[in-house]
Amino acid sequence: MPHGYVALVLHAHLPYVRDTEDDFSLAEKWYHEAVTETYIPLINICQRLNRDRVPYRITISLSPPLVTMMADPLVQEHYRRYLERLRELAAREVWRTRNDPRFHLVARMYQDLFENTARTYQAYGGNLINAFRELQDSGKVELITCAATHGYLPLIGLQREVVRAQVEVAVNNHRRLFGRPPAGLWLPECAYNPGDDAILRDYGLKYFFVDAHGLLYATPRPRYSIFAPVYTPAGVAAFGRDLESSEQVWSAQEGYPGDFDYREFYRDIGYDLDFEYIKPYIHPTGLRLDTGLKYYRITGRSGYKEPYVPEWASFKAHTHAGNFLFNREQQINYLATYMDRPPLIICPYDAELFGHWWFEGPQWLESLFRQVAGLAHQPFNFITPSEYLERFPVNQPATPCMSSWGNNGYNEVWLEDSNDWIYRHLHHASAEMIRLANQHPTAGGILLRALNQAARELLVAQSSDWAFIMKTGTMVEYAVSRTKKHLLNFWELTRGINKNDLDPAKVQDLEEANNIFPDINYRIFASM
Amino acid sequence: MDILSDEFKQSFSIIPPESGVYGMVTIVSVLILALLAGVFLWYWRRKDNSPAAKPVLIEAPPARDLPAKYGKDEIVLMVKDPYWLYAYWELSDAKKEELRRQFGPAAWENSRPLLRVYDLTDHPYDFLRAPFFEIAITDLADNWYIHTGKPCSTFCVDLGRLIPNYGFVTLVRSNIVTTPADKPSSVIDPLWPPVEACWTAVERYEKSACPSSLQLVKIQK
Numbered sequence: 001m002p003h004g005y006v007a008l009v010l011h012a013h014l015p016y017v018r019d020t021e022d023d024f025s026l027a028e029k030w031y032h033e034a035v036t037e038t039y040i041p042l043i044n045i046c047q048r049l050n051r052d053r054v055p056y057r058i059t060i061s062l063s064p065p066l067v068t069m070m071a072d073p074l075v076q077e078h079y080r081r082y083l084e085r086l087r088e089l090a091a092r093e094v095w096r097t098r099n100d101p102r103f104h105l106v107a108r109m110y111q112d113l114f115e116n117t118a119r120t121y122q123a124y125g126g127n128l129i130n131a132f133r134e135l136q137d138s139g140k141v142e143l144i145t146c147a148a149t150h151g152y153l154p155l156i157g158l159q160r161e162v163v164r165a166q167v168e169v170a171v172n173n174h175r176r177l178f179g180r181p182p183a184g185l186w187l188p189e190c191a192y193n194p195g196d197d198a199i200l201r202d203y204g205l206k207y208f209f210v211d212a213h214g215l216l217y218a219t220p221r222p223r224y225s226i227f228a229p230v231y232t233p234a235g236v237a238a239f240g241r242d243l244e245s246s247e248q249v250w251s252a253q254e255g256y257p258g259d260f261d262y263r264e265f266y267r268d269i270g271y272d273l274d275f276e277y278i279k280p281y282i283h284p285t286g287l288r289l290d291t292g293l294k295y296y297r298i299t300g301r302s303g304y305k306e307p308y309v310p311e312w313a314s315f316k317a318h319t320h321a322g323n324f325l326f327n328r329e330q331q332i333n334y335l336a337t338y339m340d341r342p343p344l345i346i347c348p349y350d351a352e353l354f355g356h357w358w359f360e361g362p363q364w365l366e367s368l369f370r371q372v373a374g375l376a377h378q379p380f381n382f383i384t385p386s387e388y389l390e391r392f393p394v395n396q397p398a399t400p401c402m403s404s405w406g407n408n409g410y411n412e413v414w415l416e417d418s419n420d421w422i423y424r425h426l427h428h429a430s431a432e433m434i435r436l437a438n439q440h441p442t443a444g445g446i447l448l449r450a451l452n453q454a455a456r457e458l459l460v461a462q463s464s465d466w467a468f469i470m471k472t473g474t475m476v477e478y479a480v481s482r483t484k485k486h487l488l489n490f491w492e493l494t495r496g497i498n499k500n501d502l503d504p505a506k507v508q509d510l511e512e513a514n515n516i517f518p519d520i521n522y523r524i525f526a527s528m
Numbered sequence: 529m530d531i532l533s534d535e536f537k538q539s540f541s542i543i544p545p546e547s548g549v550y551g552m553v554t555i556v557s558v559l560i561l562a563l564l565a566g567v568f569l570w571y572w573r574r575k576d577n578s579p580a581a582k583p584v585l586i587e588a589p590p591a592r593d594l595p596a597k598y599g600k601d602e603i604v605l606m607v608k609d610p611y612w613l614y615a616y617w618e619l620s621d622a623k624k625e626e627l628r629r630q631f632g633p634a635a636w637e638n639s640r641p642l643l644r645v646y647d648l649t650d651h652p653y654d655f656l657r658a659p660f661f662e663i664a665i666t667d668l669a670d671n672w673y674i675h676t677g678k679p680c681s682t683f684c685v686d687l688g689r690l691i692p693n694y695g696f697v698t699l700v701r702s703n704i705v706t707t708p709a710d711k712p713s714s715v716i717d718p719l720w721p722p723v724e725a726c727w728t729a730v731e732r733y734e735k736s737a738c739p740s741s742l743q744l745v746k747i748q749k
């Protein structure tokens with residue numbers, strides 16, 4: 001038996017930003033950047049590890065809005081166009097920098113990266129679902145789901161039906177796209193409310209994750225603190241985030257991503273280069289934007305920046321992976337001395353940290369798996385939560401405490417001055433949706449379509465992202481207007497439903513504008 | 529230094545010595561102009577070098593707004609953290625009328641709004657014996673952050689009015705919520721006694737608290 005286990009968990013999520021109207025949507029650009037910088041590199045890493053038969057395990061949570069966008073033909077087409085422009089820009093950059101060795105190497109690196117991205121994208125016909133499904137079938141990658149629209153369950157879940165709907169839609173959507181039910185669920189923002197576990201159990205979900213204090217403050221006190229899961233009263237396993245490994249990656253001061261050799265996120269040629277030259281690759285209105293081509297390294301704490309040296313950065317990623325490995329080994333050896341079972345270290349991260357924010361993150365990840373595999377002594381094994389539960393089916397019963405991984409660990413990020421006003425509206429809309437679902441046990445024709453669309457609008461309004469953006473203070477108007485737009489659409493539909501006066505053209509417009517969860521059934525909101 | 533003084537000599541030589549006061553004015557204005565041009569050039573170059581402001585996402589604001597009221601009589605209680613609750617409420621005109629019918633036509637105007645916060649932790653559902661405290665609010669408010677300072681406790685809130693010579697009248701009662709813990713539980717399962725090493729291993733990190741994704745976003749901005 002190994003000394004211990006490490007479970008790497010990546011949570012991939014973006015709000016539903018499919019845009020039918022705008023030819024150039026800034027919100028959809030979030031998706032484009034994440035595909036180029038995070039999702040495709042992640043797919044490539046796993047493919048390379050599979051090819052080289054490296055024994056690794058990783059758990060990836062793919063949120064329903066994200067996978068729905070990946071599967072959507074319009075979003076796929078928009079991404080194809082985006083990638084074409086990006087490749088064109090990279091090619092021009094290679095030419096422009098031909099006499100400047102400092103930047104030429106970096107430009108070439110980007111060109112290779114984007115060409116490779118295009119090859120992967122083409123190989124799967126533009127549908128990344130196929131790529132993830134293939135990885136899942138390899139047995140090395142465990143795909144799990146998240147709540148339907150990443151709703152912050154402790155705050156939107158005033159009515160149990162709402163939590164049930166968020167979970168049911170997610171599980172059905174996952175099964176539809178990946179051909180099998182998810183083993184576990186990533187609670188949006190790790191936000192756990194005691195009692196929600198009973199709903200997870202009803203949908204066959206075996207586990208979820210909480211932040212460290214969710215387990216540390218559980219009742220009764222967990223025997224192994226965060227180094228083994230507990231079973232909640234509903235019999236679902238709750239795994240706790242490890243603090244030590246989180247800090248190594250996340251810490252703003254000592255964390256790996258802040259290393260001076262790594263790429264600087266906030267120097268982009270979209271801002272730095274001559275306007276006429278860069279114009280075709282920024283916003284059509286001339287608004288300067290990030291292009292994704294960034295030529296500098298972090299260099300230091302001041303504004304002064306030196307050119308990026310890919311080789312140095314790769315070396316650092318490799319070194320940091322070695323450091324992570326070493327620290328986990330120490331941690332596990334220490335714990336294993338005292339524990340009567342191998343300790344389990346849960347390392348969950350936002351997937352978009354890897355590649356998008358921390359450009360070298362994917363290299364770090366791949367290097368970590370390869371270094372562990374290359375060691376003669378196995379310091380620990382990588383594992384998925386499902387495998388762990390198979391090996392250790394007996395766990396302590398305990399109730400984790402209400403918690404989240406947001407600032408200060410509870411609900412305050414999503415419930416404060418900037419965003420508290422939304423809950424009144426979300427709760428009332430939910431109450432109306434539940435009433436309608438109960439009132440119409442069966443529906444057909446235009447009534448069915450209107451009820452389903454009302455459910456979609458409500459679900460999208462429930463995304464935790466809007467409250468989060470309001471809190472961060474940038475792009476607040478966008479978040480406010482998305483919240484209002486979906487709720488107003490919801491009330492317009494319910495007015496038509498209640499008055500039995502539905503306009504088919506209007507319903508169709510709304511269906512086309514917001515087509516998340518094509519096979520949704522409004523009855524998910526019905527009371528049991 | 530030599531170059532500078534040469535420039536000065538040149539600029540002085542442009543102006544004939546006999547020009548007097550006008551000469552001085554010209555010198556001063558030339559200097560000011562040069563200074564302005566310098567500042568402008570410096571700013572221009574700096575502007576070019578530093579990244580421009582981040583773009584904002586534009587989404588057309590909806591034509592209509594959400595309803596201010598939903599025609600309900602209700603108060604909803606939510607948990608913010610172990611020490612704070614949040615409540616929002618609304619009352620219909622019918623509710624006001626009801627109060628007036630019961631306590632006289634000026635009952636609404638002569639009474640003061642109050643939140644009565646019951647601590648049901650030790651007295652589940654027993655509102656008569658549960659300890660409570662009251663918060664004086666204003667008629668303009670429709671939501672409130674309530675400080676309880678009590679983790680692991682169960683609360684319920686009544687929105688009501690204090691009627692002179694009568695007392696507190698409940699108008700609406702909230703849902704019941706429980707605040708989360710802020711420290712490890714003192715409850716020990718004898719079958720699963722804590723392993724001390726597992727607990728000392730996390731102590732170092734427990735209070736340092738990693739930056740949340742929100743903080744990370746802020747640092748990056």
